[in-house]
Amino acid sequence: MKIQTSRFGMLDVSDETLLIFPSGLVGFPAFRRFVVLDAAEASDYQWFQSVDDPSFAVVIVDVHLLQENFFVDVPDEGLAELDMIQNDPILIMAVVTIPSGRPDQATANLRAPLVVNLRTRKGKQMILHESIPLRYPLLQAPAEHKPEHEVVTEPASV
């Protein structure tokens, strides 16, 4: 199918690469179909582009590039929405925010990752516990000195 995008022009994407987010993203429930586009060759970053709105796109990064031990304890409502069964392969991506003109101060939203079931290609932006950073700096202290702290996540059901 052909999709119109404001940043990348007209793109031809195959239907099987579509990701379906039945609830959309938090605050944006109307846009449910997305494609993932490489930001550049060999880049760690990708674009999460809406198929339904040409201008709706955010940069994403695999959370495991940022924290190897990151895991999501998917709440019940998420399991149902992703048609999740045991051992389904899942992908966890964080939305990246770049302050205007300051890519060195870019952050990733680990608190509300995009969780995708690769078997069903359904996804959901899950809101995790408020102890998990909403703005996790992409530039950390040098990796060899950084303790890999475990992130314990749980559904934020107050």
Place this chain on the structure above:
Amino acid sequence: MLILTRKIDEAIRLGEDIRIVLVQIKGGQVRLGIECPPHVRVLREELYEAVRQENLNALSTDPNQVQALPKGRKKLSTQSESTESK
């Protein structure tokens, strides 16, 4: 907005399976008890709002700045690479 008055231990119901009870009133705060099915997400509004605002911030990303982002450690694949499943 519909506004209802409730006393302690009184409840309201939303549809068939959501029940909200007024548990306690203390100072300027009230404690609410919420019974709902597991597929219903319950969040304090400020948590939802923080994520909505961060999504909004991310939408204004300038493509030219993506190249300047720091490098991660490995390449992401949306095709087959599995992470942890549950």
